[in-house]
Amino acid sequence: MSLIFYxxxxxxxxxxxxVVFSKSPVNSVIALIVTFLAIAGHYILxxxxxxxxxxxxxxxxxxxVLFLFVIMLLDMNRxxxxxxxxxxxxxxxxxxxxxxxxxxxxxxKLSIMPIQHAVNNKMGLVHDLGQVLFKDFLLPFxxxxxxxxxxxxxxxxxxxxxxxxx
Amino acid sequence: MEKIxxxxxxxPIQHYxxxxxxxxxxxxxxxxxxxxxxxxLMCIELMLNAANLLLAAFSAYHGDAAGQVFVFFIMVxxxxxxxxxxxxxxxxxxxxxxxxxxxxxxxxxxx
Numbered sequence: 001m002s003l004i005f006y007x008x009x010x011x012x013x014x015x016x017x018x019v020v021f022s023k024s025p026v027n028s029v030i031a032l033i034v035t036f037l038a039i040a041g042h043y044i045l046x047x048x049x050x051x052x053x054x055x056x057x058x059x060x061x062x063x064x065v066l067f068l069f070v071i072m073l074l075d076m077n078r079x080x081x082x083x084x085x086x087x088x089x090x091x092x093x094x095x096x097x098x099x100x101x102x103x104x105x106x107x108x109k110l111s112i113m114p115i116q117h118a119v120n121n122k123m124g125l126v127h128d129l130g131q132v133l134f135k136d137f138l139l140p141f142x143x144x145x146x147x148x149x150x151x152x153x154x155x156x157x158x159x160x161x162x163x164x165x166x
Numbered sequence: 167m168e169k170i171x172x173x174x175x176x177x178p179i180q181h182y183x184x185x186x187x188x189x190x191x192x193x194x195x196x197x198x199x200x201x202x203x204x205x206x207l208m209c210i211e212l213m214l215n216a217a218n219l220l221l222a223a224f225s226a227y228h229g230d231a232a233g234q235v236f237v238f239f240i241m242v243x244x245x246x247x248x249x250x251x252x253x254x255x256x257x258x259x260x261x262x263x264x265x266x267x268x269x270x271x272x273x274x275x276x277x
Contacts, residue, residue, distance in 0.1 A: 001176050002176045002177045005177045005181070009181075009185045012185070012189060013185070013188055013189065013192070016189055016192045016193070016212055017192060019192075019196065019205075019208060019209070019212065020192060020195065020196035020199065020200065020205075020209065025202060025204055025205065028204075028205055028208055029208070032208050032211065032212070035189075035212065035215070036215065039215055039218070039219055042182075042185075042219055042222075042223075043219075043222055045177075046222050046223055046225075046226040047226050048222050048225070048226065048234050048237075050234075051222060051234050051237055051238075054238070054241065055218075055241070058241050058245060059211075059215075059241075062245065063211065063244070063245060063248050066248060066249070066252060067204065067207075067208065067248075067252070070204065070252045070255060070256060071204060073256070074255075074256065074259045074265070076202075076204070076265065089199055091198075092195055092198035092199045093195060093199070095194075095198065096191050096192075096194050096195035096198065097191075099191060099194060100187060100188070100191040103187050103191075104184075104187065107180070107183060107184075107187075112178075112179060112180065123225075123226070123229065123231050123234075124226075124231075124234060128231055129231055129234060129235065132231045132232060132234075132235050133235050133238070136232065136235075137232075137235050137239075140239060144239060144242045147242065147243070147246055148242065148245075148246060150246075151245075151246035151247075151249050151250050152249070154249075154250050154253070155249045155250050155252075155253040158250070158253035158254060158256075158257050159253045159256060159257070
């Protein structure tokens with residue numbers, strides 16, 4: 001059973017590396033979709049079925065399609081990206097590695113308690129999540145609608161074509 | 167299905183933490199390494215997803231559904247961020263015909 005976890009983890013990590021190191025932006029988008037599908041598989045393993053479905057719909061269905069549209073709209077399917085200096089690249093890799101090292105070292109000190117609760121198989125289903133979302137988190141839920149409205153208006157204002165103003 | 171979703175009994179939570187840390191680090195390195203703004207935005211998505219995975223793992227191990235609700239809110243913020251960010255990128259491409267992130271280091275008007 002744990003084999004599925006390790007396979008999914010390997011797929012996620014390898015495709016995340018492809019996202020960073022591939023030359024063409026379209027390949028990056030495809031690799032990122034594979035990463036998101038692997039993460040959705042992790043959600044299913046973690047008893048969060050509804051979360052997995054929403055993740056697939058929102059990320060691979062909406063966000064990555066938006067990315068693809070913008071890439072095709074801007075016609076950047078060419079390898080014309082200027083490269084950073086190698087010192088900058090080295091500094092980026094070293095600082096990322098140091099961050100990983102610090103976090104792993106902090107994790108060493110962590111003592112993790114065993115699972116106390118009985119595993120509830122229905123926790124990730126719509127019924128239970130809806131109870132929590134609309135009872136305990138009603139105000140944040142309403143606030144997100146305002147956030148979405150602001151994002152929508154902001155994107156419209158930015159995308160509007162004004163010749164003399166901008 | 168019952169057997170598949172019982173991974174929390176066999177996989178220790180440390181492995182989920184390691185996986186999230188590695189994904190987050192890959193996102194950070196990518197955001198620092200690349201000069202294409204769209205790739206930088208994708209790396210930010212990768213970091214958000216690493217945090218999401220960790221929240222879902224902790225939620226499952228603790229038996230509390232609040233963590234999964236929090237993941238929903240992070241998804242909402244990510245969707246809003248992508249909408250506005252891509253609009254900014256389109257505007258940037260229209261104005262100076264390039265998506266190089268180094269062009270953004272002088273946001274003031276040069277004239």
